[in-house]
Amino acid sequence: MPTFDYAPAPESRSVVTIAPTYGFFIDGAFTRPKATFATLNPADESVLAEVSQAGPKDVDKAVAAARRAFEGEWGRLSGAERGKYLFRIARILQERAREFAVLETLDNGKPIKETRDFDVPTAAAHFFYHAGWADKLEYAGLSAPGATARPHGVVAQVIPWNFPLLMLAWKIAPALATGNTVVLKPAESTPLSALLFAEVCQQADLPAGVVNIVTGDGRTGQALVEHPDVDKIAFTGSTEVGKIIARSIAGTAKKATLELGGKAANVVFDDAPIDQAVEGIVGGIFFNQGQVCCAGSRLLVQENVHDEVVAKLKRRLQTLRVGDPMDKNTDLGAINSREQLDRITTLVDAGVAEGAERWSPACTLPTKGFWYPPTLLTGVAQTHRVATEEIFGPVLSVLTFRTPQEAVAKANNTAYGLSAGVWTEKGSRILWMADQLRAGVVWANTFNRFDPTSPFGGYKESGYGREGGRHGLEAYVTTTPATPTGATR
Template sequence: MTIATTNPATGEVVEKFAPHDDAEVQRRIAEACEAARTLGETSFSQRAAWMHATADLLDSEIDSTAAMITLEMGKPIRQARAEVVKCVKSIRFYADNAEAFLSPQHLADPSTVSASAAGTVWQPLGVVLAVMPWNYPLWQVIRFAAPALMAGNAGLLKHAPNVPQSALYLDELFTRGGYPDGSLRSLLVESSEVAAVIEDRRVKAVTLTGSESAGRAVGATAGRQLKKAVLELGGSDPFIVMPSADLDAASTVAVAARVSNNGQSCIAGKRFIIHTEVYEEFVDLFTDKMNDLVVGDPMNESTDVGPLSTESGRAAVSGLVDDAVAKGAQLLAGGSAPDRPGWYYPPTVLAGLTDDMRIVREEAFGPVASVYRVGNRDEAVRIANQTAFGLSSSVWSNDDAEHDWFVRNLEAGAVFLNGMTVSYPELPFGGIKDSGYGRELAAEGIREFCNLKTVWKA
């Protein structure tokens, strides 16, 4: 495996990085252990002060950090800046709310358990390993690190091999904000070395955002060690449009949902399930808006869609489209990679899908939309639930009773009504089925890596 920054817009290798050898890995795990001991003895107010200082640092470095993200994985620079701003918000959110989320709870009538006092306290586990992907190089890490560190844990970060500059930036960020050395330590190692880190008795838990296969491997290793794991895996989210919907708004948001981050988002709308009464109108609006997008240099402020992050990623997306077309799918937009440097793929719309096509079952991690025509809400939910994934979903309707019905019947970790699925620090985030288990963000996210300890006093 090569650990390197490769510009997806040109295919040029910008800089290579030497992997950490075993001695360096052991040193960094030891540093994280020492930091965890220190953090466990500090107050929430002290940790919050460091966290706010970290947020201020990141806020002052938005432009340079965004440029680094775009260079490493190719997202449009406007979206890269928005990612950094979101990280700042999340850091401040946990600085301000962690103590309340982890406050002790007291039994109102302890005599019912023959005690003078009884209740629960939350305590940190220690060192937590985070295995993170390239598609949101800062946000994916911050949404783990901010709550984990505010709870008093320390973190080890095994980042994706194509975003080493982001990994090393994060390695120093919290320390620069005042946190003890080792509070978040990056490990520049191959994926094959992750199991050994999980098996290390000094590591108490693991969280992973990534592919289904990676989740199965990490979950199995953690299970054998009886260690807590949180897994946020793939998604093939449905975007359902019913007759009462505002079609102009729905089609505009549908485009943003499908091509945000160049289409490389687990929670992006990928399967557009449209009621037959509005199918033709919606598809015309949607296809026109997809065709109007500007594909180009991600450093350019006017670019809507940049390159995919890797050559192999583009090949995977192209393979799904080619398979569908060969089996009879209609190509309404896009469908072939341009003849230019870099790993670009155009916004693409497919219709006339059948169950033998791979794209019906597999996640399209790029700007490719699958469109389905349905006759009623039951058919919409059947198609929505037919994949193995269950991350999020979006429903467009102005019928409140219909809202309630879809919320009850969609198999997903979230349902967004008349809006695009987005992760917020204030709301728990995660999926079901092959999209993983556990929750990030909100109070539920900070509690995942804490011990809920019962306290009973005679």
């Protein structure tokens, strides 16, 4: 009898129309394309479209449009009316879910099953959640009794390439719910879902200038965050860029939330539900090819179950299906860019040079595109670069510990503090660990769970501010008295 090979089950790409070139989305309309650069499909390096590089003048126009909208119609809308727009956007995202899923997979390289089952539904969920808040902000406890929480004004938002649409939703939904207007810059390598979202804004009849989208590389991002008429900055990306932003706004009135890197510890105790822990470890590091800021990239496993866990992990990795991201059965897709692939390769090579042992299952990688096999590094020490630096790829560093105290010490021994995982059947130990771990999110017997109601954010070099939940609203309001219109800022 032949083996159970899954026949190809490709999702059709005909559901989405990609224009050959794109301009910016400013003041409710698309501009003419200019100074274009290509955005690639990382799975085969084909050019999907040409998008425009925004210069300081374009950014200026976008910020001015956002300012006009804030001081115009949008600023006068009641919360209930703003909520209607957000509900409308959420519903359109659901209606056009397949289109978004396909486009996101093409531009990012992640498997269609992730965009279909996670990215797009969760993005819609963020709009639904924040739509509900829009007319209830008075009850969110955002200001002291007697004071009024009000929007900042124009928010500059710069988002990464790992979850392009979802990060857009994390940023735009709370900004609009609280009454701000937005200029958003998607990542250079993944601008297409944001540009499709611009069409959704048009379809929802969102007033012109409330959401503006400018594309480009780091220079565009810099022009945007340094623009003098921006009131608040929301950034998700690398710690390196986050520091640059923090420096550039020092001494200004701008507020900022920064969601930066991570090097999460996934801590597995000997009394853990091992089979589910293995799933959690796999999901923790191989979800989105490990290109997740909260990825469980450091496995801290109790020494007495190390061999069993590693053996089970290796067996599990052999069933991961690596390949065409558009195939519905693909578990691991392409790395987003050559630059990122090079970074992963360099760091893993450094880890091996420092003494880590590298293992990957047998898998055939496509010849074109950017690919990295799922990789285990065992025998990793705390001093190795692969234990301290964020790899942002499908690479798991395995370390051991002997006691709960040692687990905590090693888990916290990092410059980051975004997330952590704890695996044990002992409830009291979960609570104790959650109390000790210096991480913004601690998952217990699960990993990489996201919900719009739950705040997300980091300690230390993982950034500051929270996104999602009631806490996430705080970053988008101020309780200082309003500056009179027309006054010098």
